[in-house]
Amino acid sequence: MQLVAAVHKDLLLQWRGRAQAIAIFVFGATSLLLFSFAIGPNAEALRQHAAGFIWLALLLSSTLTLAESFQSEMEEHALEGLLLLPADARALYYGKALANWAQLTLLGVALVPLTVVLYDAPLPRAGGLLGIIMLGAAGLSGPGTLYAAMTSQTRAQQTLLPLLLFPLVVPVLLASVKATSLLILGDPMGQLRSWTILLVCFDAIHWSVCGLLFDRVVED
Amino acid sequence: MVTGRNGSGKSTLLRILATAIRPHRGTARVEGLDLRGQTRDVRRRVALLSHHHYLYDSLTALENLQIAARFLNRDPSRKALLPLLAEVGLADRADDAPVGFSAGMRKRLALARVLLPPASVVLLDEPYGQLDPPGFRLVDRLVARWREQGATVLMATHLLERGGDLCDGAIVLDEGRLTWEGPAREVAAQSGLAAPVLVEGGA
């Protein structure tokens, strides 16, 4: 019940902040353009790196999305107001994490056509790619929501969130890049499965651990 | 009524009693419930008007109330919540976002949010701040109604006369310490202060 209320609240907040989400998408698209300048106009090399670039763009944009999602909670301490109602801290965490997950998935999906156009990446299995994007976005939003809750209340928050989050999500980045690149370039060895399993394990562990720890983060 | 100079610990006291912050040491009881051990039960009984207004700037006034209502498992429909907004004089601004509100209007919206949960202890941190004279009367009216309903009201205020008329008991804080305690009517004359916190009703 509380979870429904929390998801409802966060989706409403994100809908009202959609201008911000569009700006973040433009940021991601711009970084995709910039990455190709590092490689040069070599179609073959660009295709080889397409998977890495889309995930780097998503990773960089995710810190903006996550930080933004706590902006409105902290301006007037609305999160504290909800906790005093009392709202269940765990429901607040999962509501926020789910909403961030949805937004990051959307952002990832929106970046795919750009990758196809810019890097000439073939897309044989759109459904599989959607699944990988969803799993990877969940890996970013799970721990990211926990850390954004902390860093949004600190000085130097713009620096701290990526500093804390990036090392943590290295497995997400590796697994998602590998899996996406197998989807784009073909998977002769059948390795896709193990990378998917790795992503699922990461998501399961972090969504449960972070959910357990979140109430300590907002309560003390 | 609680009063005391700026920085004397009035807000801190109220925030501790509302379980918004945990005391470094010691604890206290609200209606017999321990602040540390029974936090959730305390929260179910206490409503706090904080100097943070607990509002989302990007949502409308009505939506702000609807969100709180959903968490409280109350009817979040427009029909159920409009009376609350009317009560604080914001009925015609229900669909505007508080970002365009004046400080006094934000305070009124925050008051409406305090009215939402069925609280038996109401903590008001400077309820008169930023309000106009009709707003003053609104707070007086709300306090009187809470008292009629049997709720305990504890307000932190600098308006000694107003609080003195409204409240039963008063305490004065200075640097976190209790320096005076007595009937609210006498606080202005006796405590030698321009800033009391008023304890109202029997807590």
Next chain:
Amino acid sequence: MERNGEMRAYVLGAIGVALLVWGSWWGLFWAPRESFMGDVQRIMYVHVPVAWNAMLALTFAFACALASLLRGGWKWDSRLEAAMEVGVALAVLLCILGSIWAKPTWGVWWDWDPRLTTTAIMVSAFAGILALRHFVDDPVKRATWSAVAAIVAFVDVPIVYFSVRWWNSLHQLQSSPETVSRAFHWPLRINAFGILFLMAGMIDLRARVAALRLEGELAPPLPESGREGVR
């Protein structure tokens, strides 16, 4: 009275330094040349002990984080800060030693070995938590948040390790030099204990620094009476 407490740290450190001098001397000049790696293998006598102890320090930090979160108490918070900082320092040293080892062995400074890469990632993760501590002014929040972050980061270690290992699966599994004979064993063990003692001393002293700082932050203690007067 207070003066005596810190002596423990200095004594531990001194024992550690003495053991390190002894073990390193043994490793550099008495131990025989290894048949495959030649003299380069002597790096192992510092590399491996540093690796073990860096892991130990970070594991201790994890234990402190659990204790600080579940049982509370500033003591554990100070120890967490100390163990994390010492662990990060040792892990940085480990990365440098790993590079120095990799260059003559594989011809590159950094060969994306899963263990070394995981260490580097952990350095940035725990350094990030130390930065977080620096930027949070409220001691209560600082204690809780860094404990939470340390737990999440520690839980992440095995996942990072396995993902890097799979990612780099084309790479040959490395042959760590087998330290079969006693001649190879002793310098390794002595140095391991040397760094252990030195590390214990450093963590002890560093925890005292953290505790003293905390004492300064928490003082003056809030008076209890005034706040509890109101029911």
Next chain:
Amino acid sequence: MGVIEGGWEFVWAAYGVTAAVLAGYAFSIHLRYRAERRRRERERSAT
């Protein structure tokens, strides 16, 4: 076959770096501890 000849410069570098890092870090903790003690004694005497 495959035996790495020489390489003493790497060995010296490894031991040197270890000694420098450990000594430098330990000394920095010592300095910080002294600074904290002095600060506290100043505060004690001030009150």
